Every structure is written in structure tokens, then in C-alpha cells.
Amino acid sequence: MTTELRFIDAIHAGLQASLAADDAVVVIGEDVTYGGPFGATKGLADEFGRHRVRDTPISEATVMGMATGAAVTGLRPVVEVMFVDFITLAMDQLVNHAAKLHFMSGGQLRVPLTVRVQGGVRGRFGAHHSQSLESWFTHTPGLKVVAPAFPGDAKALLEAAIADDNPVVYLEHRGLYWDKGPMHSDPVDGAVVRRPGADVTIVSYSKMVHSALAAAERLAESGVGAEVIDLRWLEPLDTATVFESVSKTGRAVVAHEAVTRGGLGAEIAATIQREAFAELLAPVARVGAAFAPVAAAADLEDAFLPGLAEIERAASSLMTFGPTPA
Amino acid sequence: MTELDVAGRLALLERMWLIRAFEEKVSELFARGQVVGLIHLGIGSEGSAVGICSALRDDDYVFGNHRSHAHAIAKGADVDRLMAEIAGKAAGYCKGKGGSMHISAPEVGFVTATGVVGGNIALALGAALTSVTTGDTRVSVAFFGDGAGQSGGLHESLNLAALWKLPVVFVCENNGYAEFSPLSAHTVVERLTDYASVYSIPAVTVDGGDVMEVRRAADHAVARTRAGEGPMFIEVLTHRLRGHYEGDPAAYRELSEREEWTTRDPVARFRAELDEAGVAADTIAATEAAARASIAGAAEFAVAASGPGLDEATTDVYAL
Amino acid sequence: MTPDLPQNQLVDLLRRMLVIRRFEEALIKLAGEFDIGHFHVYIGQESTGVPALAQLQTGDLAFTTHRNHGHLLARGTDPAAMLAEILGKATGTNKGKGGTLHIASPEHGFPTTSAVTGGCTPLATGAAFGFSRRGVDRVSVCLFGDGALEEGSYHESINIAALEALPVIYLCENNSLEALGQKANEYPSSTMSAAPLTDLAASFKVPTITVDGTDTGAVHAAMAEAIGRARGGGGPTFVEALTVRWPGNRPLWPQLLTGVTDLTFAWDEAAIPEEHSKWHGAQDGLLRYVRELVTAGHIATDDVLALDGEVSTQIEDAVQFALDSPYPEPESAFEGVYA
Numbered sequence: 001m002t003t004e005l006r007f008i009d010a011i012h013a014g015l016q017a018s019l020a021a022d023d024a025v026v027v028i029g030e031d032v033t034y035g036g037p038f039g040a041t042k043g044l045a046d047e048f049g050r051h052r053v054r055d056t057p058i059s060e061a062t063v064m065g066m067a068t069g070a071a072v073t074g075l076r077p078v079v080e081v082m083f084v085d086f087i088t089l090a091m092d093q094l095v096n097h098a099a100k101l102h103f104m105s106g107g108q109l110r111v112p113l114t115v116r117v118q119g120g121v122r123g124r125f126g127a128h129h130s131q132s133l134e135s136w137f138t139h140t141p142g143l144k145v146v147a148p149a150f151p152g153d154a155k156a157l158l159e160a161a162i163a164d165d166n167p168v169v170y171l172e173h174r175g176l177y178w179d180k181g182p183m184h185s186d187p188v189d190g191a192v193v194r195r196p197g198a199d200v201t202i203v204s205y206s207k208m209v210h211s212a213l214a215a216a217e218r219l220a221e222s223g224v225g226a227e228v229i230d231l232r233w234l235e236p237l238d239t240a241t242v243f244e245s246v247s248k249t250g251r252a253v254v255a256h257e258a259v260t261r262g263g264l265g266a267e268i269a270a271t272i273q274r275e276a277f278a279e280l281l282a283p284v285a286r287v288g289a290a291f292a293p294v295a296a297a298a299d300l301e302d303a304f305l306p307g308l309a310e311i312e313r314a315a316s317s318l319m320t321f322g323p324t325p326a
Numbered sequence: 327m328t329e330l331d332v333a334g335r336l337a338l339l340e341r342m343w344l345i346r347a348f349e350e351k352v353s354e355l356f357a358r359g360q361v362v363g364l365i366h367l368g369i370g371s372e373g374s375a376v377g378i379c380s381a382l383r384d385d386d387y388v389f390g391n392h393r394s395h396a397h398a399i400a401k402g403a404d405v406d407r408l409m410a411e412i413a414g415k416a417a418g419y420c421k422g423k424g425g426s427m428h429i430s431a432p433e434v435g436f437v438t439a440t441g442v443v444g445g446n447i448a449l450a451l452g453a454a455l456t457s458v459t460t461g462d463t464r465v466s467v468a469f470f471g472d473g474a475g476q477s478g479g480l481h482e483s484l485n486l487a488a489l490w491k492l493p494v495v496f497v498c499e500n501n502g503y504a505e506f507s508p509l510s511a512h513t514v515v516e517r518l519t520d521y522a523s524v525y526s527i528p529a530v531t532v533d534g535g536d537v538m539e540v541r542r543a544a545d546h547a548v549a550r551t552r553a554g555e556g557p558m559f560i561e562v563l564t565h566r567l568r569g570h571y572e573g574d575p576a577a578y579r580e581l582s583e584r585e586e587w588t589t590r591d592p593v594a595r596f597r598a599e600l601d602e603a604g605v606a607a608d609t610i611a612a613t614e615a616a617a618r619a620s621i622a623g624a625a626e627f628a629v630a631a632s633g634p635g636l637d638e639a640t641t642d643v644y645a646l
Numbered sequence: 647m648t649p650d651l652p653q654n655q656l657v658d659l660l661r662r663m664l665v666i667r668r669f670e671e672a673l674i675k676l677a678g679e680f681d682i683g684h685f686h687v688y689i690g691q692e693s694t695g696v697p698a699l700a701q702l703q704t705g706d707l708a709f710t711t712h713r714n715h716g717h718l719l720a721r722g723t724d725p726a727a728m729l730a731e732i733l734g735k736a737t738g739t740n741k742g743k744g745g746t747l748h749i750a751s752p753e754h755g756f757p758t759t760s761a762v763t764g765g766c767t768p769l770a771t772g773a774a775f776g777f778s779r780r781g782v783d784r785v786s787v788c789l790f791g792d793g794a795l796e797e798g799s800y801h802e803s804i805n806i807a808a809l810e811a812l813p814v815i816y817l818c819e820n821n822s823l824e825a826l827g828q829k830a831n832e833y834p835s836s837t838m839s840a841a842p843l844t845d846l847a848a849s850f851k852v853p854t855i856t857v858d859g860t861d862t863g864a865v866h867a868a869m870a871e872a873i874g875r876a877r878g879g880g881g882p883t884f885v886e887a888l889t890v891r892w893p894g895n896r897p898l899w900p901q902l903l904t905g906v907t908d909l910t911f912a913w914d915e916a917a918i919p920e921e922h923s924k925w926h927g928a929q930d931g932l933l934r935y936v937r938e939l940v941t942a943g944h945i946a947t948d949d950v951l952a953l954d955g956e957v958s959t960q961i962e963d964a965v966q967f968a969l970d971s972p973y974p975e976p977e978s979a980f981e982g983v984y985a
Binding site: 037055056057058059060061062085086088089123124125126127128129290291292293295296297298299300301302303304 | 681682683684731733734735736738740742743744745746747748760761762763764765793794796797798799836837838898973974976977978979980983
């Protein structure tokens, strides 16, 4: 019988397994001994000791730098940044040190650092608690980025991130925290086709995968077969799986919650059109949020957030793209 | 704390000469266009680098800044590979990919330098965290200048190091100038040790022109941090004999100030000290000769070495 | 002690405190029925914010943090517009786009609230920099908690303020005695190794004042000194106001653990229940202020209750206004990104 866990508990399980497997793993962040705001680290300090699970002051810059320094000297730190919106304070250490020390040192230094950050829209928290900033990280050579959409992946990909000798930004969406799902021991590399289809490819990651799957259900009712790809890793991008799908369907929608302009969807769309131009029956469509900060009011937050409807609309429009029949 | 015997002191002097000769040679190569890039020399800081690093174990960690050739040499870096790195050659420590400001020689404990002012301080905390987690008793040193004193990262680090009793020695080389302006343009604080005292971190100020004074302070600090008593802060008063970077004519420096400090040259002073202590003149002179010979060899090695293959521009982005 | 002010001003301070207290209580009750995100209430700190901010003049600016409602109300921001904002209505101070964490009322001297811990510090310092460069008679107040002192931005800011003798007051409301995640009741804490906190300002040669945040008169005097120094060109001051965190603020989401405030506890000791007696009897600065005013004869108990009645009506009206107000049009989500 496969274990079923909530996403947040799967993260906890991944941390627990990693702490147990390797003494070099340490967990640091604000309020982690308490469990953090959502309980991801609850009980770990008692279980593994306060020398391995440590609370830090509100000093994101130094905590990120310290984690980097520990990583290049033999530890495998997992640093938690409470909201991705606050990673801004830590960007210098993440971008200028964590991402570049391996390269600048000519390969002498390794940075086995994992940065857990939680973000995305959920709960009317306003502009400083709702952002999706993954393209900052995918735009930084030297960083790996992973964004699980299911609880099983939450555990497996976290363990993989911690075991990786590179700095990995592990993105959590708090809207997924309470989802339950089975654990697995499937491969952790690459993208996964979550739903096969012949007519249109929907490429997505994190919470939007669920909107994509829901959109696929609706599209199926009108006879459109949507193939949904869950990228999981944003860097490295599994373009092979994407191209294989687009070669079959000829149509692609890239959907993410982050702002469309300059988002990861732009990179994926450009790559698809360059590599699979001959197979395309329509331009690549992108679904993302409007180019605005996140408003607090419930309706405004809802208006901002892309989802099922936008994906369905985009996919449908691709199905009818083409010269009008005579 | 052991007092050094004559042999020990001569070794310090030779290491100081190695740095002095190295930096002068880099300046020469830069003038000839055989070294390019943004180069910051530490001529005049030999007392600080050698005083501190000679108190460390081989496996202790040092994290440098943009002006860290001296720190790397003091920690035992190979001058051939160091010179080659600064010259951007494949035989350099970092295959020519780091350059002057990003030297990394982890096998001698010089983990990395960085061009981000104050950016190495948090990294040093991390290495100290590794020490306390593994229990290997290594100590971690962060070298930074007075310009970094006002950076938020320093204060966050002082707090965190004190809270967790991390074995970090904060070394602030106060040469009175941050880039092109004096310290007084950056803060009303005169003694940077004040920053450490706020967090109850023991702090001392020493004369960087006196290598033995620096060494004694380092011995004390290193012993305490290694014993788990928490971080220490040493402010070393030094002098930057050349401009901020090679090419900077330092017109903002008063000529009289330069004269005053030239008489406080740590190399000249230590040489005089050994002379007064009765060490033979040619023994003393031999330290300089040996150093210059090493550096001449390093320069030859670096200039003759080939650059990295072009594919290196995109290798080592990720660890495989 | 009570501030050295004429009676009508003493009563005005009380009124502002009551507005805050009744506002926050109403909000906690409403919160259960609305989707408003995580919010923070100022209950227990009115005796700090009100006497401090009431001394600012029009044009003086204040920059605040997540626990901002009390600050805005202390300077006269309309409770109706604030409550509407918190509920996300179009009639809110920020047209529903900011929510509790970003309430802005420039006309009352609050350009913004930042939800980034310590985010307000460089902003407040910058405003003071502007005043100083333009040579105008204005001061800037930075409102933050003890947690913000852990951020590097605080040190960078106060260093510059001291260097340039900027007209800024750093008012640190230390309510961390008994807070979440801290070692209870003492400094150094598990996240701050300096003690006392004023050392973090003294090291930059900034004058400091430590004051009991539940003592309205002491806070008033402290801020008078700080504001006077700033206006006189004497540069920054760091004021640390100490309060005990209200029990209702200890859980992650605010709860009315001590009940709706019964003002009779201020003069009728026998009425104070066993549970939370320490809070009502000694730690609640609002009750303390009422107690002091009544004892000194500045206001009669009946008048206290009458004033509270007026305030309660005002808050009820504010609640109704907020409930009745429309939500913003969805398209407005994309407006105002650029000027």
C-alpha cells in the first residue's frame, strides 16, 4: 500500500529522510524549530538536534551567505526563506556567490545548497506575499530550479535537490500544501506527462499543472485531447519531452502563474518555435498573470490569477487557428 | 602563546617579502599589459595578512575580498598558480576563470575571495557552521576593509556569530579609505571595534605595521574561537600604499599622509626589528632575495603559460 | 504618568486609543467571516503609538510595518476607509489593492506600509534625507518592532542617518516579551545577541531613550525630546518602547483571548476576572491610562464610558460602511501599475 501524504507533510518527510541519511544535512531558517509558518519543519529539531535544525534571526542576506559558506566547506544546508518575496534580500549571496562559486573557482568549489522557498497567490496576502519569481532564478546560470506539483514529487524532488551538488532553488506553492497524494520511487529527473493527448500540448509546472489538468478535462468534453506536461525541473528544462509532445500535437500552450511578460513561458515558447517550427500548426500560446503586482482585495486577486479558464481558452483558440476555409 | 624564535620570525619576514615582491610584480605586469582586469594590490598590508594567517592551522579557513592576493599568499597559496590565475591562464588556480578578485585555493584553506564588498563575511560564518557541526575545530577568518564596516551583512553576521558562538575571527583591515573616500565620509564611528562590542564580541585594535603585534592578537583570538568561546574581532590599522585599484592615481591622498605611512611600512619595520635583535644582515637580506627569486619564477611561469581553451567559457557552470 | 498636556488633549489621546482598541476588536470579529489574509492588531500598544504620533505635525511622515493599524488611526486616518481596505473594498484607502499589510494614507502622513520586516527603515531614512536636503521643517518617524533590528537594512539606515544628522526618529516597539519564537522575557534572545537593544543605536552615536510603552506620559515625553532634536537639526534618536505582547497576539492569528475590553476594569479592581488579571490589572496600557486619568481627576468614569460609547458607534458605522461598500471592478487589478 503506497503511503499518502499531504504536500506539506511530504516536504517534512523529505527533510526527515535527508537529515537521517546524511549527517552533513542541516536545516536553517526563521522559526524552523517551531515548524515554520506552515509546519514543514515541525519536530525536526527535537528529532535531529538543535545543532542540525537551527533558528536564524531575520537576516536573509547573511543566512543565505552562511548557507553558501557552509556548503562549500562540506555541509549540505537546506535554507528556508519564508516567502519567496523576501528572497530579494538574499539575492546577492544567492546570485553572486552560490550560483557562481563553482564556475569562478574553476570547479574547485561545490555548492550543495538547497533553498526552500514558498510563494504564489493564496489567501489575499497582498503584494509582498504572493509573487512567483522563478524566472529570476532560471535566468541565473549556476542555479538549478525545481517546482513539484504533487506530494509524491514534493518528497522525491526535495531529496534529489538536497543530494545534488549544485545550488537548487526548490519552489513550493502554499496553495498545494494541503493536497494529498501518494509517495513514489519513480525517476526524479525530467518532466512527466501527466495526461496523454493528441491535439494540443499544455506545458506547465507547480500549481498550474492542476489547472491544466482541469482544463484538459473540459477540453475533452468538446473532443479536444490535451496532453499535459508537468515540467518539474525548470532548470534544467526537459525540452526533449516537450518537443516529443509538440511533434505529435502540433500545438502548445505554456501556462504558469508568474507574470507572462519575461516569464519562463517566454523561454519555452521561443525554444519550441525554434526547434519544432515545422511541426507547429499554430503559434505557441502563453498563459500567465498580467503585468501587475498582486492586489489584496479578493476579487482583484482572483482577476489577477490565471487558471483553468485561461488555459482552456488558449488551447481552444489554437484548435481553431488557421486560414479561414473558403 | 608561544613567542617565535629567530627562525620563526625569519619565516614571517620571508612570507611578507613574498607578498611584497608578488604585488610589485603584478603591478609591473599590469603596466606591461600582461595582466589585465581590475587589480587591487595589498602593498602595505603584509603585516596584517602574515600576522593573522601565520597563527592559523593549514586546514583553517580564510575568506578574502577584492584585495586578497596577500591573504592567499599568507595562507600558503602557490605563487606560480596564483600569478597564473591573475594573468588569466589555464594553469591558474581557477583555470583563469576567477581572476584577481575570485581567487580560490581551497587546498591551502583559502576558500575564496569575492568582489562583493562584505560578501565574504557570511561565507566565513558558513564555514564556521561546518566546523561546529562536524566538530573538526577549524577556525574561519573573514578579511574585510573599513568600507565593509557599514554594510548590513557585517552587522547581521556579528549578531549571528555571537548567537551561535561560531568560531569566526572577523578581521577588519582599516586603511582609512573605502575606494576613493575616507572612512569619515561613510560613518561617524571611528573605531570599527565598536560594531563588535555591541554583540559582546571581544574586539581589539592593533597596528598593522607591526607584524608581531598582529600575530599576538591573532594567536589569542584563534585560541579562543577554536576553544568554542565564540567569535572575535580584530581591527588592524593598515595603510594602502597604492590607489584603490591599479590605474588609480590616488590624487585624493595627501602627500604628507603618504610620507608618514611609508615610515610605518610593516616590511621595513620588521626588518629593522630583526636587525636590532642581532640577526645577521645577510640572513635578513636573504629573505628578500629568496622571495624575489620565487616571484621572478612565478612571473615567468605565468607569462609563458597559455590561456584556457575557449570551451572553458561554458564549463563548470554546474558540478557534474 | 499622564502627559503634561491640558485636559482636552489628554482626553483626545484617550479617544484615539479607544478608536484603535474598538477597531481592532471589531476586526477580529469580522475576520472569521471574510477572506482577508493574515493581519496583525495593535491591541496593547495604543499607549505607545498614540502619544508618540499625536505630536507629529501635518507634513511629517511615518513609515510603518505589518502592525500598522494603530499607527494610522493614531494620526486620524478614517477607520471606515481602513476597514474597507482591509476587507478589500473599492472604498478602501488603497482601493482594495493593498489590504491590511500595505495601507497607505499620504494625507495623514503615511506614504506606505511595508510587509518586509525592516522594509520601512530605509524609506523613513530616505524621507528624512529629502527633508534635510530641501531644508524643510519636517521629521520622519520609522515604526518597527524588535525583529527589524536583525536586518542589515537597519544598520545601514541608522549609520547614514547619524552621518548626515537626518531628522528621523527610530521608534522600536519591543513587544517581544513572551512572543512567538523568542526566548521569553529577556534579551539576549534566541535571535538577537545584543542587549539592551538601544546598544544597536548607541554604537552609531545616536542618542537613545528607553521607555515603558504602557506609560502614556513617559512615551509622550520621550517622543517630545526626539522630535525636538530632529526638528532642531540635531539628527536621529532611537526610542525603544517596551510592552508585553497582548495574549491575543501570541497565537499565529489574533484571537480575542482577553475578551472585549471592559473599561470598568480601570477603576473597579474587583471586577477584574482571575483569568488574564495581570493583563487587565497592569500590562494593558490603555487601561493604565484610563486609570491614571480617572485617579488624577482629569475625567470622570461616566465620561469615559460616554466617550467609549461614541467611539463604539463610530466603529460600528465604519464596519457597516465597509460591509456595504462594493468590491473593486476586476479590471482595476491591472490599473495603476505605472503612473
